[in-house]
Amino acid sequence: xxxxxxxxxxxxxxxxxxxxxxxxxxxxxxxxxxxxxxxxxxxxxxxxxxxxxxxxxxxxxxxxxxxxxxxxxxxxxxxxxxxxxxxxxxxxxxxxxxxxxxxxxxxxxxxxxxxxxxxxxxxxxxxxxxxxxxxxxxxxxxxxxxxxxxxxxxxxxxxxx
Numbered sequence: 001x002x003x004x005x006x007x008x009x010x011x012x013x014x015x016x017x018x019x020x021x022x023x024x025x026x027x028x029x030x031x032x033x034x035x036x037x038x039x040x041x042x043x044x045x046x047x048x049x050x051x052x053x054x055x056x057x058x059x060x061x062x063x064x065x066x067x068x069x070x071x072x073x074x075x076x077x078x079x080x081x082x083x084x085x086x087x088x089x090x091x092x093x094x095x096x097x098x099x100x101x102x103x104x105x106x107x108x109x110x111x112x113x114x115x116x117x118x119x120x121x122x123x124x125x126x127x128x129x130x131x132x133x134x135x136x137x138x139x140x141x142x143x144x145x146x147x148x149x150x151x152x153x154x155x156x157x158x159x160x161x
Contacts, residue, residue, distance in 0.1 A: 019088065019090060020035075020086055020087065020088035020090065020091065020107065020160065021086075021087050021088070022050070022084040022085070022086060022087075023084060023085050023087055024082070024083075024084055025049075025062075025082075025083060025084065025085050026081055026082045026083065027067045027068065027081055028062075028063070028064040028065070028066065028067035028068060029064070030047050030062060030064055030085050031085060031087055032087075033087045033088070033089060034047045034048070034062075034085045034086065034087055035047060035048040035085075035086040035087065035088055035091050035158075036048075037061060037062075037120065037122055037129075037131035037158075038061065038122050038128065038129035038130050038131045039128055039129050040063055040065060040066075040128060041126065041127075041128050042065060044063070044064065044065040045064070046061045046062065046063050046129075046130070046131060047061075047062040047063075047064075047085055047086075048061075048062070048085070048086040048091075048109075048120055048131060048158065049061065049062035049069045049083045049084055049085045049086065050083065050084050050086075050109050050110045051069050051071050051080035051082065051083035051084070052080075053071050053073050053078055053080065054073060054113070055113035056073070056110065056111070056112050056113050056118075057109075057110035057111050057118070058071040058072070058073065058110050058118065058133055059071070059109040059110055059118055059119065059120045059121075059131070059132065059133040059134070060080060060083050061130065061131045061132065061143075061144060062083060062085055066079075067081075068080060068081050068083075069081075069083035070144040071133070071144065072132060072133055072142040072143065072144045072149035073149070074149075075148065075149045076147065076148060076149055077144035077145065077146070077147050077148055077149060078144075086107075086109075086120075088160075090160055090161050091107065091158055091159065091160060091161055092158075092159050092160075092161040093122065093156035093157070093158055093159070094106075094156060094157055094159050095154075095155075095156055096121065096134075096154075096155055096156060096157040097153065097154055098139045098140045098141070098152075098153030098154070098155075099139045099153075100136045100137065100138075100139040102117075102119060102134070102136055102157070103157065103159055105159035105160050105161075106119050106134075106157050106158065106159050106160075107119065107120065107158055107159065107160050109158075110133075116135075116136065116137055117136065118133055118134065118135060118136075119133075119134035119136070119157055119158065120132075120133070120134065120157070120158040121133070121134040121141040121152075121155040121156060121157045121158065122141075122143075122155060122156050122158075123141060123143065123152045123154065123155040123156070125143055125145060125150065125152075126145075130143045130144075130145065131143070131158075132144060132152075134155070134157055138151075139153070140152060140153050141153075141155040
């Protein structure tokens with residue numbers, strides 16, 4: 001599916017001075033100033049991205065070493081070769097506990113086909129800092145790992161700083 005503008009708009013809170021942009025990319029390429037989201041098991045960086053999958057615009061972990069982005073959907077890890085990468089110098093990570101509460105500074109990374117906003121979070125898993133999808137109505141973070149979607153209730157959420 002080709003890129004489409006999201007059906008919703010989001011404005012940063014007035015106290016946030018930072019900006020961000022999404023850049024289309026593919027096959028592991030990431031532009032300069034891409035937002036670092038974690039570290040893969042091989043020690044290589046993971047970047048913040050998003051990709052379309054079955055009508056949802058999903059938060060993605062972009063792994064140049066694997067030449068793709070990974071999303072979670074329906075309990076499984078899915079590989080996407082066309083995605084967008086977040087570029088900014090103004091993001092931070094804030095501790096968050098599951099339950100669906102999202103800070104106002106959290107950046108809306110994507111949405112479900114029904115319009116529910118989705119966010120980027122990250123957590124430690126098997127010694128790696130792994131980013132994934134914060135799904136507010138599920139009250140948790142889902143990460144893609146070894147073919148599966150793994151759920152966490154304690155994580156960090158990405159915010160505009």
